[in-house]
Amino acid sequence: MDLRKLRYFKVVADEKHIGRAAKVLHISQPPLTRQIQQLEEELGVTLFSRNPKGMELTDAGVLLREEVRNIFSLIEQATERTQKAGQGRLGRMDIAIFGSGIMGDIPKMLLFFKERYPEVNIVLHTMGKGEQIKALRQKRISVGFNRLLAPLADINSELVSMEKLKLAISTKHPMASEDSIPFKKIKEFPLIMYPTAGRPNFIDKTVRLCQLAGFTPDISQEVGDAVTGVALVASGFGACLVPESATVLSIPGVVYKPLSETPEETEVDLSCIYRNDDESPLLKAFLDTLREFRTIKDNRSLDELC
Amino acid sequence: MDLRKLRYFKVVADEKHIGRAAKVLHISQPPLTRQIQQLEEELGVTLFSRNPKGMELTDAGVLLREEVRNIFSLIEQATERTQKAGQGRLGRMDIAIFGSGIMGDIPKMLLFFKERYPEVNIVLHTMGKGEQIKALRQKRISVGFNRLLAPLADINSELVSMEKLKLAISTKHPMASEDSIPFKKIKEFPLIMYPTAGRPNFIDKTVRLCQLAGFTPDISQEVGDAVTGVALVASGFGACLVPESATVLSIPGVVYKPLSETPEETEVDLSCIYRNDDESPLLKAFLDTLREFRTIKDNRSLDELC
DNA sequence: CATCTCAATACTTTTAAGGTATTAAATAAT
DNA sequence: ATTATTTAATACCTTAAAAGTATTGAGATG
Incomplete structure (x- = not known):
């Protein structure tokens, strides 16, 4: 099966005319005829009845047209979602906070992020410093919030x-x-x-x-x-x-x-930590947002935003 | 977008290794590398992180893999359903019966047909002789049951x-x-x-x-x-x-x-009528079943079947 | 009966997918 | 440190298949 054939089929089904369909597709008529023939052969089904004044869908053709619509819409969705995920605008982000981290800047920053990336699902985990580092290394979380962090070789930290x-x-x-x-x-x-x-x-x-x-x-x-x-x-x-x-x-x-x-x-500092080697666009988006958040906060214009 | 690329992507995602995936696909490694590169380029998304010991899906890649599964299953369903429709094993069949036709052989025959073609949706319409012929010509029905039919140029009849x-x-x-x-x-x-x-x-x-x-x-x-x-x-x-x-x-x-x-x-006869030029596999299946039904009935072995 | 309009066929050109050989990078072993 | 080894990537060539041009054939129309 081949998407080209389905795309061609769709246009022929709409136009009910190979010649016109070929024009719509910006190809000449013979290859289109062949593609349709091949599709019919592949499925073992007659999709069109050929009249002297054009082509008419058979019952099987009508059914296939519906299915083709669904197939294309699914493919479209898939590419869109994949692209979003590739830009860090879609997905799941596991974030660790510490006990009293539910107060202060962390929730404000998370809200700020959620506003910019509404399709990113944030999952919060409460854990202490040691646990956070372990969880980061095991990739159970992507980001941890904490204070007074000692530098580590495989983990970066960013001041909040x-x-x-x-x-x-x-x-x-x-x-x-x-x-x-x-x-x-x-x-x-x-x-x-x-x-x-x-x-x-x-x-x-x-x-x-x-x-x-x-x-x-x-x-x-x-x-x-x-x-x-x-x-x-x-x-x-x-x-x-x-x-x-x-x-x-x-x-x-x-x-x-x-x-x-x-x-x-x-x-005391409030910092966030993440893996050195984490190249994920989600993390990049998160850190970018964090930096912007810090800038806005420094300018004292935060209140208008949250 | 191209199904070949998605198929290749799926195998590489499963194998986490271009070389092995190429073997599974019975092609050599370089074209597979190219196809994956082209897919990434087309989507504008990095789907794999290349490690020295193989390839790992990125988050976007993981998402795409899920979507690809759905796409293929939808395509599979579509081809199956289209093939069934092409063989007259799936679809909708509009049949006309006359007033007292609800008794006798017609329901038995319809039941017999339904047993053989469970995915064909039979829709019954009650109408008289003239209406039936009109409805046939307008393709509102495919088959009509009636008695004492005069021969017509565009309509065949078959004795039940x-x-x-x-x-x-x-x-x-x-x-x-x-x-x-x-x-x-x-x-x-x-x-x-x-x-x-x-x-x-x-x-x-x-x-x-x-x-x-x-x-x-x-x-x-x-x-x-x-x-x-x-x-x-x-x-x-x-x-x-x-x-x-x-x-x-x-x-x-x-x-x-x-x-x-x-x-x-x-x-008196009980006959069924249909359009001369109706080539639909559904009608063919129906008539074939009707003939078989008649044979079985003649052999008086009907009771065991219904 | 000629003409027109379709889709289908025959044959050629162009595109793109696949193959072979090689390179580059990074690791593992000597 | 150096050499295999393993991985994906690149360069270049071959093959397959899609698209183009020209033509035919079948059915309708005036």
Whole structure:
């Protein structure tokens, strides 16, 4: 079977006239006659009854015409979809986020992407740093969002945003009425820290920052994630350093205070990671969108878009 | 787009190796490489990532593979269905029957046909002789069943069966207890006759038969069809000649009596008519089946089949 | 009866698919 | 490091098949 024959058949069926059909197809009449003959021979079926004034479809021909319509529309769909997939505009994208990543810039960025690529199916997976890298290598995910990533040979990372740190303290604490808290005062709070897994992590960074400022922090408790940490602050366990994005969760008994007199690098990064060798157009589209998102965000014109 | 390319693509996708795929396709490797390159070029999409140990589908390639499967299965279906239609094993057949044709051989024959050609959709239309011929010429039907047909230039007819005539009389009539009624006695009954339309018809034939036997029948009433006629017999209007097949309808107050001492041709035909120039395989199949049906019926082995 | 209109046939040209030999790149083995 | 080895890609030639030109044949039309 041969699409050329079907295409020719379709035109002859429409024109009911080999000569006219040949003109429509921009070929001469004899080869068209032959193609139709060959098609009939191949199928073992008479498709046209030849009248002195043209050609008429037989019942079998009428049926084939319908089928041919379907075949061509399916082929058209297939090429379109394949082309879209080739441009990263169609497909499935598995993305990893971490616990408190559901707040802040990640959902905004994902929404932004979804708007541009509505036919890309985004599947979110919650996993920690180590898991993300494993999943990337096993190609179970294409992108992971995380913080404080150590460079790796086979994995690239791309900055999404930097976030200032805030100190979550109890409303009952004497400093709860202050506008901001000087960095050095952290020494005086029993600190709740997270996460327990994944090195280097937020705890390591905090300890280093404090030592830079000339003191050792009083780590009273380690927990799995920011949400748990803030919950403990409400119960009076102590204070907890959180990235700005996490302050959207308001819990009675907790206030978030900006830090003043901070050393350098009192910000944490939010980055996304992906395989070095991933050439997929989906990833390319995702990273392009991410970069554009960052630019727009820097220009503070984000609000109009989301 | 070209089915050859898609076929080749499918094999390469399965084998993940151009060389092996070429062997499967019984061609050499370079033309296969070219065909794949051309396909990629045509779509503007990279379908394979070339590794040193073979070829791997990209996401777009995976999608195309699925689509190609559907395309081929659709084409396969299309050819099969077209071939079936070409052999008269698939399609729609419009058949005309007359009023009392729902009894007797016609439904048996149709059932027999339906068993052999289960994928042929039979559509029945009830119409009289004149209508049938008109509908045939306008190609609204392919076959009509009727009786006593005059030959026509553009329409063939084929005998289905001959049926003996019986006389429907009232149970109150003195002859109701006889085993059979001599043909000449018909003279003594007021006759209810049908149909009113369509020449030559059953009335013409009956009158001729009676005149052959040396008398003129006493036609007391003309009605549209056999059922109405028999109903009038029950009410005491008189007697009514009916073909044997119509005697399946039993009405209180009516008995069917065979005729004795009949002249020649006291049988009526049941025939089917079709266009002379109808070359459709469906009609051919129908007529072939009809002939076979007649043979089986003649051998009285019909009961085992229906 | 000539003429016209179709589709079909005979034969030639052109296109494109297939084949052989070779190259290029990357890995694996010595 | 160097040499096989394996893979796809390229260059060039051959073959097959599709398209073109000219003509024929069959049926309708004036």
